[in-house]
Amino acid sequence: MAPESQLGGPSRSFTLLLLVSVIAVSYGEASTHIVGGDRKWDFPPNSSSSSWYDDWANNNTFRVGDQLVFNYTSGLHNVAELATGNDYDMCNLSAIITTFGSGVDVVTLDRPGWHYYVCAVLGHCATRYLKVKIYVNASDAGSASISSSVGAPGGGSNLSAIVGAIIGTVVVMLVAAGAVWYNRRRKRFSSLHGSRRSGLTARKSPLIPFESLGADGPRVFTFKELAAATKNFSRTELLGRGGFGSVYKGVLRDKSMVAVKSIAKDSRQGEIEFLAEVSIIGKIRHRNLVRLRGWCAEKEKLLVVYDYMPNGSLDKWIMPAEEGETNPVLAWNARYNILSGLSGALAYLHEEWQQCILHRDVKPSNILLDDKFNAYLGDFGMARLIDHNKVAYSTVVAGTMGYLAPELPHTRKATPKTDVFSFGVLALEVTCGRRAFDPNRPHAEVYLLDWVWTMHQNNQLRKCVDPRLGEDVDVMQSRLVLHIALLACHPDPASRPSMRFVRQVLYGDLSLPTIPPSRPVISYSWSSTIQPTQECISIEVQHPENTDESVRKPDNSPAA
Structure with a gap:
């Protein structure tokens, strides 16, 4: 200090x-x-x-x-x-x-x-x-x-x-x-330890009770270590930028690769995210959650260190390429495994940890892929913990348009069922290879969820599957995913399944219940009496980008 x-x-x-x-x-x-x-x-x-x-x-x-x-x-x-x-x-x-x-x-x-x-x-x-x-x-x-x-x-x-x-x-x-x-x-010419930022950034010592994280938990890095790992935060190592800072690729002294997120100097919300990530997510362990390696808080810097994900974020692999570009096509079995893993991660956060954690921003850009295309839900910067069977209200609706549950603007109650809705939209994107909202498509297809419901009503659901997959798709699995996605996007939160149920269906342990033949209609009001059963936490993510030759590519695309 x-x-x-x-x-x-x-x-x-x-x-x-x-x-x-x-x-x-x-x-x-x-x-x-x-x-x-x-x-x-x-x-x-x-x-x-x-x-x-x-x-x-x-x-x-x-x-x-x-x-x-x-x-x-x-x-x-x-x-x-x-x-x-x-x-x-x-x-x-x-x-x-x-x-x-x-x-x-x-x-x-x-x-x-x-x-x-x-x-x-x-x-x-x-x-x-x-x-x-x-x-x-x-x-x-x-x-x-x-x-x-x-x-x-x-x-x-x-x-x-x-x-x-x-x-x-x-x-x-x-x-x-x-x-x-x-x-x-x-002080302009003195040591950077005299912080002009929030008191959080002037510390060299940890901000959290690290003894509670266990021997295998995240550790404290020195600024010198991370500067060396990222070549002094060189532009050549920059993986991406986000609302609260930048992410750099780094190589530690043990030769392991990491992603280092640097919180923007003028971001007070970023400082809150830093505390949340280090003190809360450092204690969570699941095979489909990005692992927090450690942190650094010195020299006016707030840095968070994660495992490096060489294949970047999911959206780069499932969305059609922009004009003049060519994107690789992710094989169907990889897509299905990604959705299965994410359902397990969300079920863990909602029901299987000691407190309930709500993500509130489930979308492809917040899902990272390792070299074998295993999926990891990442960055718990806005995380807050709520006891199970408790409800919390918010004056600000958090999330991304296209993935927000329809009741949120009216009830301002974020619950596990709002995460379920976002997962349903994500599952549609993964299966259809389309964005949740695409203004460049015909009017009836601008909103992916609306279009899929229409195709379901016309018994044409099979035509919703990403045409780039060709014959490389399991018809029964794709039908199962589309059905569970529509059920997850039910406008009535009480009719949506839990993420535990979704996981069991995708793993083949339960059969899928019947979904309505047409899209249900429900009205909301500011005095809505919807009573959710749980309430929990929030997230935003920075992600690296990369490609891999093991992924199937279109015939007209060059090899990576």
Whole structure:
């Protein structure tokens, strides 16, 4: 972590405290509260009690428009706001709404009701009780009286005191601004360990209780190791870019190949994803889930290391080529094995781990293929854990258009059945060799799901199979996949099978139930009473790209 001198030292902390103290007594329209009073945002003095900061909050009055100041050493006790009181009580870091981490965080209380703040470093909330909950009154901050140290409003002496305080505030602000400018200029030429990013990135030490991951779990890499593995993150090793960073191919000292994801420097959501991937997915083991090899958090860098997948993502193998390009054609038996493996991975996440994990973005680009075309579901960056038989609501609908279950925009309840719907669309894409949404096709075929339902109603389902496969297709298997895909995409979530059931059907352990002769119709409303049985986690993925000669190619395509 950065030394205090790199962060401005005691003089900068004193300047800030003086500034906010002057503002608190001089500006009557809002109050500024230094969390914990004279004490920094640090471990409570009595670590056996979780109420120390709450007691401080109970002795203060907060109104809309007031500000909280979390004063701490950057990178040591960074602040996060949680969604609910239950998340606060359980220290559920997967329910983070916003993270902060500048070393001195000023948070404006912009709504009435409860606000829940915790230290975002795992273990500091649950075991060290570094957290505080604050109730904000709905009344306007303008009704707050000016501190008694200034006096009651209205008197001439009070007015003089206020004017003097305001002038003092301006002077202090100018001095503080000059000090900040000087420190930033100096740090520009100093060690990168003095983080200007969130406190998460300034650490050299792990952010998670790695002892809980087991001896064969992911490990901590040094930045030097990963820089050497990726040829100093050379463009020649770049595999792809995503919303939260870039992915590079790397070779470790033991000659094993890895994919190294570098979180974008200005991506706060990427930092949340980093914590989720390392602390949650590091403990999950399944043969069809991408294995997390380790991580690095130093030199202002957040890096996550995975097994390298030489055949890239599934979409490169099943989608038709763009004009002027030639894509290899994935054989039918490989497609069927991919769907079978993915059904097992999702069944494991939904029902067979100690908590329920919901992917929320099942699609071909999020599925990676090894050299033998085994499928791996990857990148749990937005993961959150929910206990089985619990439901969680979201103000933002997560996922990709074309794969979203139809009830999601109305109920805002993500459940295992929403993953089942996405898997059904994926299965159609794999079998038909078409995109879920393709505006270049005839009007009746733009939406793949609509088109397949129409073909089913006309008893022409066989014609939906990817024509590039020719005779290289098992007719019974392709019919089975199309039927289970339509059942998985049933508009009523209660009528969709579980992923455990889908896995058993694809493995041949169960027979497929009858599907409706025509597409069912169901209406949704904002007051829908649909009651899902479980709720869980989220994902986005970066993926490498490659080809392999073992895959069947069209007659007019050159060998890889």
